[in-house]
Amino acid sequence: MRQGKYGRRTAKFSFRCAAAPVAGTTLLAQAGWRWIRADDYAATDDLIFRERVRTRRRRQAWMAGLTYLGGTVAATAWWDTRAPALAAAALAAVGTAVEVRRRVKDRPLPFKLPGRKGGTPQENQVVRAAIDAKLGRVEGMKLASPVLTEDGGWSTILQLPPGQRARHALGKEADFASALGVGESQVVFELLPEHAGRLAIFVAKSDPFLKLYPSPLIGRTEPLDFWAGVPAGVNGRGRAERLRLVDASLLVAGEPRAGKSAAVNGIIGTAALAVTPKIHLFDGKGAGDHRPWRKIAHTTVKRNAQGLLAHLRKMQAQMERVFDMLDEAGGSTKLTPELCRQFGVDVELTVVDETRYYVTSPHGAEIVEAMVDIASRGPAAGILLVLATQRMTTDAIPGPLKGVCSLRWAMRCPDTTASNAVLGQGAAGAGYNASEIPRSHRGVGILDADGSDPVKIRSYFLDDAGTDLQDLAAVAYELRRAAGTLPPAEQEAATDPVEEILAAFGDADRMHTADLIEALGAGWTAGRVAQVLKPHGVTPGQVVIDGVNRNGYRRTDLEALFVAA
Ligand SMILES: Nc1ncnc2c1ncn2[C@@H]1O[C@H](COP(=O)(O)OP(=O)(O)OP(=O)(O)O)[C@@H](O)[C@H]1O
Incomplete structure (x- = not known):
């Protein structure tokens, strides 16, 4: 009895094994034929498109078939006469694998094979x-x-x-x-x-929004063009997004720790490296977020509503002056880099962090009124406003103020209402909802720049816990010192760069350029050292130190400058 049962099972198993290559190869051929005929597009009414797919697939099928046959013929001629049998066996093996996969798939778990996770789908x-x-x-x-x-x-x-x-x-x-x-x-x-x-x-x-995108400002030693836009971050397609602040005022909002300061620091860093814009920082939080920029900013004020109001009044007066100059010049009604040079004026960037502190102060009404005026008319006169807030309620950002900030950057928001408060009514319904950004995605936000559809981006990373901001500020300081655009008190106090280079020599009488710029610190490059010394007739030459001959400078050449002076 039992023997009969095992015999039947053995016969059935042998048959199933023998049938697998045939069944699998047939399945493969059928699938291939359906693919060539583009059956997956049977429902389409665009016959031209379907025919294009068919032509492309027919070509691919011919290529595959000819490669298979050609390979077999070549292998038979040059290698072994058993090559056709081997080629047929390879095909049968693929067919067997297809059939085995099908059978395993039909069985209950745990025999399921893993799918093609992460690949390009059909x-x-x-x-x-x-x-x-x-x-x-x-x-x-x-x-x-x-x-x-x-x-x-x-x-x-x-x-x-x-x-x-x-x-x-x-x-x-x-x-x-x-x-x-x-x-x-x-x-x-x-x-x-x-x-x-x-x-x-x-x-x-x-996930493209979990990648860190190092700021392009890091390591930069040349001035950059603020008018070309601020490098804001990278979108889901990996493309860089820029923000043109010279066109409109910006509102940055999001819940605590969502990445507002990082975004704002990117803006301040760009303005700092652009050398000419005057930077005014007002910190309503008072935690010292703006500390790294203190030496290059024309204004850094903490929790002082009256101070902000006085500054806004100054900005309004400057705005009127620029408009008068534009009017008199009779050309463009908007400031351009050329007109800045012609009029002798600079872009003025005012950043207000934790705006709620100021607009809810006893000077709130006047501050809002001045901000609305600057936000709406200022950009044309180079008077730019960036407002950052943790709260999206109307007490933090009053309606009229929100209305005139046509650039909006919503980091993660607590709920849809808050997201709509930043991006506008109906934004969530249109697919732009900053409350759907996961909490783990710090620095990710929806940027709504006037004139184009909003885009989800991750801001460039500037490590606030490391030295990124200090390094950037140090480079900006050097560039601004060379350009004479530091705040007046700082420009006066700034040491002579030749003196600084001499100080970096310490006790050494000769130094290789590489060691010299390392001793000078952030903001210094071989090019900048050469640029500072060239007008004084000092150029780098070959210097031998401990038997190593490299480009460098001699202390006596620098000391001679002071003797001559
Ligand atoms: N683009 C980014 N990539 C990676 N990490 C980021 C990014 N932006 C911000 N972070 C990190 O998220 C954390 C919070 O950022 P940030 O301080 O800018 O938030 P915030 O919204 O200003 O917070 P708060 O409102 O409390 O001041 C920081 O540790 C910061 O390093």
Whole structure:
């Protein structure tokens, strides 16, 4: 009895084993044929697109077939006459693997094989995910471009059914991510200006908002152009985003520890390295966040509402002066870098941190009135305003003030109401909701720059716990000292750079340039040392120290300058 049972089982097992390569190869051939015929696009009504896919796939199938046959023929001729048998066996092995996978898949867990996690999906998988995420109707949902593997992920363009708007898909990134089986921050939807029914989809391999993006300001030793925009951060597609503060006033809001100070420090750092803008910092928190900038800022005031009001009045007067000059010049009605040089005026950047402290003070009403005036008219005269706040309620940012800040940067907000308070009513409904930013995503926010759709970015990282800010301020100090744009008291007190270079020699009578700039510290480069000394006739030469011959300077050459003086 038992023997009969085992015999039957053995026969069944042998048959299943023998049938596996045949069944698997047949499955493979059927799938291949369906793929070549583009059956996954059977529902599409865009026949030209389907035919293009078919042509491309037919070409790929021919190439694969010819490579297989050519390889077999070549191997038979040059290697072994058993090559055709081996090639057929390889094909049968692939077929067997397909069949085994199918059988394992049909069995209950734990025999399931892992899927292709993180890879570029098939076109039909993307269409299915779009349907599952309810991005649009089922009929007519298709891809308008192939799924392309990119550096950090994959991308495609989804064609929504006729009459449906891609804009309505914004905000459904998480649903699409769930349908695809990836993290919600990995999915980026973008509208295409040329087609309202098409949605550009990018899916990153890993969460782009958990990556650290070191600030491009770090290590910079040359002045930069403030008019070209502030490097704000990196979007979900890995593209750099800039913020043009010279066009409008900015409101930065978000809950505590969301990354407001980091964003504001990036702005101050850019202005500092731009050398000419005058920086005015008002700290309503009073925790010393602006300490690194004290030597280069024209104003650093803590928790002094009356001081801010006096400053705003000065800025209003400066604004009127610039408008008069523009009017008299008769050309542009907006300040430009050329007009700044012509009029002898500079951009004035005022940063108000923890705005609520000032607008709720006894001078609040006057402060709000002056801020509204500056925020709306100031940018055209180079008078710029950046307001940062932890609270989004109307007592922290009164309605009229919010209304005139056309640049808005919402870091993580506690709820949808707060997010809408920053980005505008209806922003969450349109897919821009800063309360959906995970708490772990520090420095991530939605930037709404006037004139374009809001974009989610992670700000560039400036390590406030390390020396990034001090290093940056030191470079800015040197650049401003050379340009003569330090605040007046600081410019007067600034030591002569030649004296500083001489001091860096210590007791040495010769120094290699590399060691000299290390001794001089942040803000110094070989180029800057040469630039300081060249007008005095001192140039670097070959200097031998401990048998090492390198470019360097001699102490006597520098001392001679002071004797001559
Ligand atoms: N872009 C970023 N990348 C990585 N970490 C960041 C980024 N921005 C901010 N952080 C980190 O998040 C933390 C909080 O940042 P920050 O102090 O700027 O927040 P905040 O909103 O100004 O907080 P508060 O309102 O309490 O002053 C800091 O430790 C900072 O290093």
